[in-house]
Amino acid sequence: MKPPRDFFKPLAIGAPVPLTSLPIRTERMIHFVPPHIEKVRAKVPQLISQVDVVLGNLEDAIPADAKEAARDGFIAMGQENDFGDTGLWVRINCLNSPWVLDDLMAIVPALKDKLDVIMLPKVEGAWDVHYLDQVLAQLEAQAGVSKPILIHAILETAQGVKNVEEIAAASPRMQGMSLGPADLAASRGMKTTRVGGGHPGYRVLADLEGDSLPRPAFQQDLWHYTIARMVDACQTYGLKAFYGPFGDFSDPEACEAQFRNAFLMGCAGAWSLHPSQIDIAKRVFSPDAEEVAFARKILDAMPDGTGAVMIDGKMQDDATWKQAKVIVDLAKQVAARDKNFSEIYGL
Numbered sequence: 499m500k501p502p503r504d505f506f507k508p509l510a511i512g513a514p515v516p517l518t519s520l521p522i523r524t525e526r527m528i529h530f531v532p533p534h535i536e537k538v539r540a541k542v543p544q545l546i547s548q549v550d551v552v553l554g555n556l557e558d559a560i561p562a563d564a565k566e567a568a569r570d571g572f573i574a575m576g577q578e579n580d581f582g583d584t585g586l587w588v589r590i591n592c593l594n595s596p597w598v599l600d601d602l603m604a605i606v607p608a609l610k611d612k613l614d615v616i617m618l619p620k621v622e623g624a625w626d627v628h629y630l631d632q633v634l635a636q637l638e639a640q641a642g643v644s645k646p647i648l649i650h651a652i653l654e655t656a657q658g659v660k661n662v663e664e665i666a667a668a669s670p671r672m673q674g675m676s677l678g679p680a681d682l683a684a685s686r687g688m689k690t691t692r693v694g695g696g697h698p699g700y701r702v703l704a705d706l707e708g709d710s711l712p713r714p715a716f717q718q719d720l721w722h723y724t725i726a727r728m729v730d731a732c733q734t735y736g737l738k739a740f741y742g743p744f745g746d747f748s749d750p751e752a753c754e755a756q757f758r759n760a761f762l763m764g765c766a767g768a769w770s771l772h773p774s775q776i777d778i779a780k781r782v783f784s785p786d787a788e789e790v791a792f793a794r795k796i797l798d799a800m801p802d803g804t805g806a807v808m809i810d811g812k813m814q815d816d817a818t819w820k821q822a823k824v825i826v827d828l829a830k831q832v833a834a835r836d837k838n839f840s841e842i843y844g845l
C-alpha cells in the first residue's frame with residue numbers, strides 16, 4: 499500500500515522537508531540524564547565520548563516540582579556542549595501533562611538543529627504522533643529549524659501495543675520505539691513491580707517423572723511477545739526498535755541477559771540509566787567478533803548474495819547472506835564510531 503501523496507510534505511509552511519529514510523547512526527545505548535541534577539549534568543561533556551545518545555529526561559523520575567529545572571537544565575546542556583556525532587535526544591512530558599507545551603515551546607527554538615529526537619512517552623495510537631508531528635512542524639517553521647526533529651515512541655501501554663503498527667507508520671518523523679516495561683506492566687495489570695527482566699513466578703514445569711522432586715522449572719521471558727510485535731512493526735516501516743530500562747542496577751548479569759534477548763530479537767539498542775549500564779549495552783549491542791568474522795566469510799563466498807555454499811559445514815544461501823549483511827553493516831557502523839571495535843573486527 500503506497501503512503502498518501504502528501505505523506506512526505508512538510509506539515510507547516512517553512513518547516514523542513516520530512517526525511518524519506520532514517521540517517522545511519524549507531525545507537526547502541528540511549529543514556530538517560532536527569533537534567534535538574536547539576537552534578538550529573540556536569541558529566542555530559544565526558545558522557546558524549548562514552549555513549550551513542552545522550553537523552554535529557556523531563557518525564558517520569560523527575561519530581562513535579564523540578565520539571566522547570568529539568569527543562570532549563572536540558573536546554574543548558576544542549577546549548578553548552580558540542581555533541582558531534584553523538585545523538586542529543588529529550589524525553590518530553592506526556593501529552594496530557596501540564597508541562598508538555600512549555601517543554602516544546604522552550605526547547606525547539608532554544609536548540610533548533612542540535613536536537614535530533616524527541617522521545618514521546620505513553621503513546622496510545624497514531625493520533626498522538628500526528629499531534630506532535632504537526633506542532634513540531636509549526637515550531638520548526640517559526641524557529642527556522644533546517645532538519646526535521648524525529649520522534650521516538652515509548653511502547654508502554656496496552657493500547658499502544660494494540661496499535662503498534664499504526665504508530666510506526668504514523669509519520670516520516672518516526673525514528674523508532676522503545677519498550678517501557680514499568681508503565682506497560684501497570685497498564686496491563688501485570689503483577690510485577692520490577693522494571694524489565696524476568697520474574698521467578700513466570701515459568702513452566704517439566705512433567706513429573708515418577709516421584710523425582712523438585713520438578714525442573716524453566717523461567718520464561720515476560721517481554722518476548724511485546725518485543726517481537728515492536729520489532730516487526732519497526733522493521734516493516736524502516737524504524738529502529740529498542741529495549742528500554744532495566745531498573746535493578748545491582749544485577750548487571752540480569753541486565754545483560756535482558757539486553758541480549760532484545761539484541762537477538764532484532765533490537766538496535768537499549769537504555770542506560772546509570773554509568774554502570776553503558777558498557778553492558780556497548781558489549782551486547784555491538785555484534786560479536788566471531789559472528790562478524792563468520793558473516794564476512796559468507797559475504798566473501800557469495801559476492802552477489804545469491805546461490806548456496808557450505809561454510810564450516812553450514813549451508814549458506816540468499817537468506818543467510820542477508821543476515822550476514824545486517825551483522826557486517828552494523829559492525830562497520832560501530833567500528834567507524836568506536837576504535838576499540840575497529841581493531842576487534844579488523845574493519
Ligand SMILES: CC(C)(COP(=O)(O)OP(=O)(O)OC[C@H]1O[C@@H](n2cnc3c(N)ncnc32)[C@H](O)[C@@H]1OP(=O)(O)O)[C@@H](O)C(=O)NCCC(=O)NCCSC(=O)C[C@](C)(O)C(=O)O
Pocket residue numbers: 530531532537538541555558559652654677678679680681682693742743770771772773
Ligand atoms: C537512579 C539515580 C538517581 C541514581 O543516582 P545516584 O547518584 O544515587 O547513583 P550512584 O550509584 O550513587 O551514582 C554513582 C555516580 O554516577 C553518577 N550518575 C548516576 N546516575 C547517572 C546518570 N544517569 N548519568 C551519568 N552519571 C550518573 C552519580 O552522579 C555518581 O557520580 P559521582 O561518582 O561523581 O558521585 C540516577 O542514576 C538516575 O537518575 N538515573 C536515571 C533514572 C531515570 O531516568 N529513570 C527514568 C527512566 S526509566 C522509566 O521511565 C520507565 C519507563 C520506560 O517509563 C517505563 O517502563 O514505564
Ligand SMILES: [Mg+2]
Pocket residue numbers: 558619654678680681
Ligand atoms: Mg513509563
